[in-house]
Amino acid sequence: MDALVAAYSGASPAEDRESVWLRLWQPGLSAVGRNAGTADLVQMWQLVMSGLSARKYVAAACPAWVDGEGVVHVPLDFYVFPSSMGLRYTLEAGHGEISEGRQVTLRREFDIVFDQTDTAQLDYLVNQASFEFLTPAYNRYGEQISRPEIEIDGITARLSQPCFCVVRVSCDVQCWLHTATMHLQKYEYGTSDDPNWTGYSITNLKNAILATWQGADGREQTASLPLEIPGCVADYLALCGDGTPQVIIKHRGNKWHMVYYSICTGNILGVRSVDPRER
Amino acid sequence: MHTLTATYSKSRPKSRQRLIIEQEKWAAYTGALTRYSAAAFISNLAYGTDLSVNVNCGFVDGAVATLVHVYPLDLGRDYRAHLSWGTLGEHVVEEYIMQESINFAGARQAPLKYPARKVISLRWQGQVFDQHLDPIPPPSLRTSGGGIQSAEEAYGTVLVSYETVRHNYTVRIGRRENAEENKYSSVFYAVHDGGVDHLVLSEPPAADDLEGDCASGGGGSVSIEGPDPGSPNYPEPGGDRETVYDYCTGKLISDDIYGV
Numbered sequence: 001m002d003a004l005v006a007a008y009s010g011a012s013p014a015e016d017r018e019s020v021w022l023r024l025w026q027p028g029l030s031a032v033g034r035n036a037g038t039a040d041l042v043q044m045w046q047l048v049m050s051g052l053s054a055r056k057y058v059a060a061a062c063p064a065w066v067d068g069e070g071v072v073h074v075p076l077d078f079y080v081f082p083s084s085m086g087l088r089y090t091l092e093a094g095h096g097e098i099s100e101g102r103q104v105t106l107r108r109e110f111d112i113v114f115d116q117t118d119t120a121q122l123d124y125l126v127n128q129a130s131f132e133f134l135t136p137a138y139n140r141y142g143e144q145i146s147r148p149e150i151e152i153d154g155i156t157a158r159l160s161q162p163c164f165c166v167v168r169v170s171c172d173v174q175c176w177l178h179t180a181t182m183h184l185q186k187y188e189y190g191t192s193d194d195p196n197w198t199g200y201s202i203t204n205l206k207n208a209i210l211a212t213w214q215g216a217d218g219r220e221q222t223a224s225l226p227l228e229i230p231g232c233v234a235d236y237l238a239l240c241g242d243g244t245p246q247v248i249i250k251h252r253g254n255k256w257h258m259v260y261y262s263i264c265t266g267n268i269l270g271v272r273s274v275d276p277r278e279r
Numbered sequence: 280m281h282t283l284t285a286t287y288s289k290s291r292p293k294s295r296q297r298l299i300i301e302q303e304k305w306a307a308y309t310g311a312l313t314r315y316s317a318a319a320f321i322s323n324l325a326y327g328t329d330l331s332v333n334v335n336c337g338f339v340d341g342a343v344a345t346l347v348h349v350y351p352l353d354l355g356r357d358y359r360a361h362l363s364w365g366t367l368g369e370h371v372v373e374e375y376i377m378q379e380s381i382n383f384a385g386a387r388q389a390p391l392k393y394p395a396r397k398v399i400s401l402r403w404q405g406q407v408f409d410q411h412l413d414p415i416p417p418p419s420l421r422t423s424g425g426g427i428q429s430a431e432e433a434y435g436t437v438l439v440s441y442e443t444v445r446h447n448y449t450v451r452i453g454r455r456e457n458a459e460e461n462k463y464s465s466v467f468y469a470v471h472d473g474g475v476d477h478l479v480l481s482e483p484p485a486a487d488d489l490e491g492d493c494a495s496g497g498g499g500s501v502s503i504e505g506p507d508p509g510s511p512n513y514p515e516p517g518g519d520r521e522t523v524y525d526y527c528t529g530k531l532i533s534d535d536i537y538g539v
């Protein structure tokens with residue numbers, strides 16, 4: 001398969017009549033941080049076996065951490081893709097603060113399926129791209145035809161003729177990286193080591209970014225990005241409501257000992273010993 | 280390597296669909312620990328039990344393993360199946376009994392989703408209503424073309440059992456070495472004289488990040504400080520103990536003490 005490279009032409013896509021534009025994008029959370037795995041369980045187990053609390057354990061890749069004052073900090077990255085890196089814009093967050101932008105180049109790699117068409121819209125302004133045809137090209141009668149030429153024009157990939165084919169694209173994307181950080185008081189009454197602390201359940205958390213810039217005609221343009229709160233953060237914040245959620249640890253010997261813990265505070269709510277022969 | 284220039288032209292009509300292509304759905308909890316597995320793993324750690332910790336990552340021998348069903352709309356027409364990435368097994372022809380619920384919304388005719396070779400049973404489920412939403416006796420039903428026909432215009436649901444023929448393909452998608460992302464992406468496509476039908480295959484959750492080791496999750500190392508060496512209760516070091524568990528199965532791999 002041939003590897004092909006097309007230089008960015010600098011022209012605006014035909015579909016984008018505005019020559020000055022800006023897009024916002026939040027990357028998805030890595031699966032590593034999305035779900036707890038056995039590695040997390042081992043870590044929590046090691047903490048408990050060492051006499052330390054595992055109640056504040058948050059998976060390493062989950063974007064949340066708790067400080068000693070019981071405040072949960074949730075930093076969420078997002079990218080700004082402007083039509084030119086010189087475009088001036090302002091950002092506002094519904095909650096928390098936004099960091100200064102850091103210019104970054106993202107390396108992206110994905111497949112495009114052309115289904116008897118000659119254009120495909122991309123998600124961002126592509127700086128330089130290489131292409132690899134993963135399939136032959138077919139016309140609408142299922143006949144194999146010679147591969148068309150391909151070009152990326154801003155955010156549009158174009159073929160020299162409509163056909164079916166799958167193309168692998170590797171490209172560099174120039175953009176600005178920002179971090180929106182929310183701060184939520186989750187625990188109170190002393191430090192997190194205080195056994196009498198109280199946890200709050202925080203649910204239905206929402207946040208959005210609003211970007212403002214000046215369009216080609218001088219008028220103000222806006223774009224908004226509702227931030228996705230990762231599930232691991234939402235679950236963590238929702239824990240520790242009124243203290244009723246509990247876990248039970250059973251030990252089976254001559255007697256069954258059941259220890260009830262509050263998952264909010266880690267406090268022991270009660271211990272019950274049951275003789276299995278009496279059950 | 281070439282620098283390319285292309286001209287823009289309008290799209291043409293798409294291929295004529297000859298096939299229905301579907302991918303077997305990933306089972307619930309594919310790519311993650313179930314609560315049962317988590318509890319079993321903790322039990323193994325805590326009590327030394329030997330409970331099975333089965334985690335379905337959607338992989339077989341390091342490759343994404345999935346199944347594609349192709350339902351030919353016309354069994355007499357041939358096609359050639361391919362993958363844009365990965366390997367495709369020989370297809371197996373299956374006569375499959377499909378159960379389908381079809382909604383009638385004030386119409387006499389409703390299509391079946393898949394091509395039916397033989398309708399086995401056909402009956403109304405629950406109450407049937409007329410155009411005024413008044414209950415009516417269930418109208419008679421019969422097959423017609425690629426669908427079901429009711430004797431009257433009606434609102435209701437029909438449960439249809441029918442035989443269809445499908446071609447099953449096993450798919451194995453290996454990792455793209457050096458890929459930045461979408462390491463397991465692939466497109467199933469079938470070429471016929473009416474063009475090309477295709478399906479973008481879905482990867483199992485966590486495929487790109489964890490590459491078949493979905494049970495392990497994030498983790499990392501835990502640094503646990505030992506007791507204060509100045510403490511009178513500071514124990515004499517007896518050695519370093521290294522215990523290694525398999526993250527996927529929770530099985531003990533090794534338990535060694537060094538420096539005794």
